[in-house]
Amino acid sequence: MAKPFASSADLGEKKQSLEVLAEGVYALTAEGDPNVGAIEAEDFLVCFEALATPVAAREWLARLREYTDKPIRYLVLSHYHAVRVLGASAFGADVIVTHDKTRELIAERGEQDWASEYGRMPRLFKEPESIPGLTWPTATFSDTFTIDLGGDRGDLVLAYCGRGHTEGDLVAWLPKQRIMFAGDLVESQAALYTGDAFHLDWSAATLDKVASFGAETLVGGRGAVARGRHGVDAAIAQTRDFLAVMLREVGAAGSVKEAFERTHRELEPRYGAWPIFEHCLPFNVSRLWDELHGVERPRIWTAERDREVWDQLQS
Numbered sequence: 334m335a336k337p338f339a340s341s342a343d344l345g346e347k348k349q350s351l352e353v354l355a356e357g358v359y360a361l362t363a364e365g366d367p368n369v370g371a372i373e374a375e376d377f378l379v380c381f382e383a384l385a386t387p388v389a390a391r392e393w394l395a396r397l398r399e400y401t402d403k404p405i406r407y408l409v410l411s412h413y414h415a416v417r418v419l420g421a422s423a424f425g426a427d428v429i430v431t432h433d434k435t436r437e438l439i440a441e442r443g444e445q446d447w448a449s450e451y452g453r454m455p456r457l458f459k460e461p462e463s464i465p466g467l468t469w470p471t472a473t474f475s476d477t478f479t480i481d482l483g484g485d486r487g488d489l490v491l492a493y494c495g496r497g498h499t500e501g502d503l504v505a506w507l508p509k510q511r512i513m514f515a516g517d518l519v520e521s522q523a524a525l526y527t528g529d530a531f532h533l534d535w536s537a538a539t540l541d542k543v544a545s546f547g548a549e550t551l552v553g554g555r556g557a558v559a560r561g562r563h564g565v566d567a568a569i570a571q572t573r574d575f576l577a578v579m580l581r582e583v584g585a586a587g588s589v590k591e592a593f594e595r596t597h598r599e600l601e602p603r604y605g606a607w608p609i610f611e612h613c614l615p616f617n618v619s620r621l622w623d624e625l626h627g628v629e630r631p632r633i634w635t636a637e638r639d640r641e642v643w644d645q646l647q648s
């Protein structure tokens with residue numbers, strides 16, 4: 334029987350868990366759906382990631398409001414993907430922060446990415462008509478962007494670690510609390526999506542930079558919160574291993590179809606049961622095949638190209 338396209342048949346609600354990681358530091362995880370977070374400053378809030386629609390975001394904010402009623406000054410978006418940014422209007426933030434490259438990617442491919450992700454993961458787009466349009470950052474940076482949280486709360490440092498899951502991912506780092514929000518640069522017991530990735534950079538220098546912060550708690554893009562140095566190291570190692578297997582198997586294949594079959598065979602025993610594994614793999618292999626054959630920047634995914642690649646590789 335043919336596999337249903339991407340996550341189009343995944344319609345079961347996921348259980349959301351709000352965790353307080355330290356005083357004023359919140360994470361909402363959801364069994365493999367995109368994670369979000371918030372950080373309390375003395376007299377304002379910083380929210381991290383916006384979910385796929387304003388209606389989905391408002392549900393998260395209602396839970397956060399059980400803990401704090403401070404106004405939202407900053408909304409930080411780790412990268413341009415639709416399921417993380419299109420809920421932004423619900424936050425009413427004074428400032429929306431991304432990396433420079435994320436702004437460029439939204440301009441270049443934001444519309445196509447919206448259509449592509451909606452087709453792949455319709456369940457995440459709760460009341461899609463509530464989306465007012467593309468989300469545009471109002472502040473961007475190239476290297477680091479520091480927010481003073483006031484009092485004795487320390488800083489929140491937004492940092493670029495190199496090309497990885499996309500061309501413009503940032504991590505949010507709390508040096509005092511040693512907590513990192515890593516976006517999709519690190520996944521903890523969830524499959525990687527690499528359809529817009531730079532596998533060679535990500536698997537080496539970029540993950541080295543992420544690891545160099547020495548986080549003791551890490552919230553990845555999907556999956557459970559990684560706790561303790563051992564847990565954080567394991568999440569980073571899992572991410573690196575997934576990429577290393579892909580690089581080895583796609584690199585050894587003579588065709589994109591063979592690349593898919595080899596990669597699936599090698600990854601499935603360890604990662605096959607993790608969220609979105611089957612969904613992601615055709616898109617991942619297609620991009621890595623391109624990357625290893627001289628296509629510098631990821632080709633733009635459209636709803637049509639998604640179906641073509643799916644039919645070619647997952648059928």
Ligand SMILES: [Zn+2]
Pocket residue numbers: 412414498517526
């Ligand atoms: Zn992403």
